[in-house]
Amino acid sequence: MSTPTGFMEYKRQIPADRNPLERVKDWQEFHKHMAEDELRTQGARCMDCGTPYCHTGMDMAGGTFGCPVHNLIPEWNNLVYRGLWREALERLHKTNNFPEFTGRICPAPCEGSCTVGLIGQPVTIKTIEEAIIEKGFEEGWVVPQPPEKRTGRRVAVIGSGPAGLACAAQLNKAGHSVTVYERSDRVGGLLTYGIPTMKLDKGIVQRRVDLLIAEGIEFITGTEIGKDIPAQQLVDEYDAVILCGGATKPREFNIEGSELNGVVYAMDFLNGSIKSFLDSNLEDGNYLSAQDKNVIVIGGGDTGSDCVATSVRHGCSTVTQFGTHDKAPLERDPISNPWPQFPNVYTLDYAQEEAKAIFGSDPREFSIMTTKFVGDENGNLKELHTIQIQRIVDETGRKIYQPIPGTEKVFPAELALIAIGFDGPEQTLPEQLGLATDRWTNVKARYGKYNTNVEKVFAAGDMRRGQSLVVWAINEGREAAREVDKYLMGSTVLV
Template sequence: MGKPTGFMDYKSQHMHERNPLERIQDFGDLYLPLSDQELQQQGARCMDCAVPFCQTGDVFSGQAVGCPVHNQIPEWNDLIYRGQWREALHRLHQTNNFPEFTGRACPAPCEGSCVASLYESPVTIKNIERAIIDKGFEEGWVVPSPPSKRTGKTVAIIGSGPAGLTCADELNKLGHRVTVFERHDRVGGLLTYGIPRMKIEQYVVERRVELLRQVGIMFVTNSEIGKDITFAMLQEQFDAVVVCIGATKPRDLLAPGRELKGIHYAMDFLHANTKSLLDSNLQDGQYISAEGKDVIVIGGGDTAIDCVSTALRHNCRSLTQFDIHERKPDERDEDNNPWPGWPIVHKCDYGLEEATELYGHDPRQFALMTKEFISDGAGNVTGVRTVQLQVTKDADGKLIRKEDAGTERVWEAQLVLLAIGFSGPENHLLNTTGIHTNHRSNIETAHGQYATNIEGVFAAGDARRGSSLIVWAIQEGREAAKACDQYLAECVSSKALISESVSTI
């Protein structure tokens, strides 16, 4: 695949980034596209490795290896190298319903498993994926293609995030009539209200949703199942139901002073910002503003970075990010984190680059634990008391964190954002339906299966597997659609057998 010596002939090249100090003035795309020639050279770097771990799509020893949707990466890399863009798009759509989403907001586990990384650096797979789908839209190759016939079966999908949209797309292709219910005013779930616009601009979501409408999928917004519409109504009106409600219940940090004003969950901050941005370009004031404030973001994941970058665009006075974990190593630990697993190394993502450029230093503080939120005496947060941690391992390799005496410190803050992960789906719907959950509060299904304990009800995405990546949500949506389709086919067969038995009596 590609040019046999391409990985030696050409250096790895990522998309050009807009200047950090310029891009924090708006919510526009972070990146500038590469030229076709540059992309062909990047495609040429895909070596004939014989065993392409990039498309493995599995978890080994708790580590993701390759692409969960099993993208045929070497094939479309080779096609881009040869200038066959339309064929590359066809191959890409065979495995990935929405490459414009993963090409923008996926951390690219495929690149962590690329064989070329053993030589120098991986193929820039994510950039090539985005370029393929963007060219497809630019050239008019991505067009609605409704199914040639309908089965007469109907499916309700609860949630319009990547899992719900994928499941809807797949079931519609199979000829079923699909209706997607979304509790918010816009379709997209976390694609719309959880990921900032500089990572996925709104037109990217809307153009795909419009295509789904054109092929026959119906969307009902401002409708929360269990409140606006009962779950029983869905079961009565549809032949099957797929629950794709995500895992949006945030983890809390129950330190003294948690009740103070000015402490918010990360998703409340991000959601309100995006809604106000889309509704009025932030002119309505209906968002949590960081302007002129000392901001502390607690958490070290992607959501924390999104909070950092959003606060910077509000023109905050200062910004600090707390990470309870130690600073990761600069190089992969081959003993504990061997290739082809995802490399656990120190990185500086887009929001951190922006903060570093603006303030002159990395905003992160590592191995730091929050002990208390400080009050101004009137119910508002004015600071956070922390302590440094000493991190060791016991004989079994388990981490042991101990407070380092004498390292307590108070950090000034008028806005604190909690981005410490999610603890499963919001449970109002699940509690009222009888859908079983597991010890992690996720919807319970048999291992590798998507049917819940209620007949005709399926689950997919973060609601089933826990908070994860967009690419895993897409894979879950595809697999749940297969399971749902099989159930619908068996229902038809069962009804036919019953009808035949009755006619012979």
């Protein structure tokens, strides 16, 4: 334990963010960093619990508690407190290939499950995680580590998102020759084109990709398996194929007027903006701009919030974010939301802070449902019609949303961004390979084993489990690599 009474002696601190009114003028990361002495003090707050839930990593009541990659959190908290940063980095890399990603974008279920949070504020785990890896890069401790020998086995990984990268990194470590196929022009999948640069600078992604290349992994971009190369060809040419293509099929939103110009899926909006920024700093104009438009974002999750932040940076006239859920309470409900579940409490994330700073209030509308889109004579969106809703349990026990009569409202809008989630993976690969799928159209592969009904073919990440957290994708990529190594070699040293 760092100090037996550290959690009582020191208050929780987190790094300050850049001023919202300043950061909306650029596309740089919005968070700042803490001084080393402050980080050591935060490490001292860790109790090194006898049963630390922070690194448990389990699904509970529809949510995650603890760290899905089972980070050795109490160990590296103590090492940071003692100033042993290199040793902390070694512990961190034992369980997480990419702490520079999770330290920035993970919602930190570990902190929601921190025992200190039972009686006060949890340990600042996520910030310490990012600080460890960044110090590792600054000090030159993070260097390519290619395997000493090769096994002669060849493996193809389809998709270069967090699951694909983690899987490739682990299989390469085991000595296999790994080729990663990515249909986009840049490596990273969701990390590159799904998350705005102000949350995750793309130089951070490329820094890790360069390391993986130096370690011997081959990346082939601009190549869509199932279209440019038949899926069966990879199965024939490689000793194993791992599908890590993600859950990229957007959930359809078919209501009256959804065909109007200006009704757009969120990922199309975000992808275009990110690519244009990376290609030309937005100077090429190859993106859908929210400038001078009234923007409605339909969806209360992280993707919806990213749409809010992007619209603000484009210079929108107004932005409003719709959610079907109720406004969260200020404090955790011990009955419906008990520890160690992630606390469902009212907060403003970075995008909502920015919108509030500009427009004067939280941009979110809660318990609201869009009933139709209305356009002008040219087929362009001009307004949305909504109604307030309440969640009830019907006679069959299902939870449904019931409209509240008399709460109808009209919102002016020239741009509506649909951010209501995804309906699983695209079906090209499952259909070409004859893969079994579940009722959500995800590829069937048992958690912990990852093998499909087709010999040599494995699946991991969102393509197997459905839309989920980046940290779950890393978990599944690592575990799938372990199972593939067992399949190829009969045993494995991977964990």
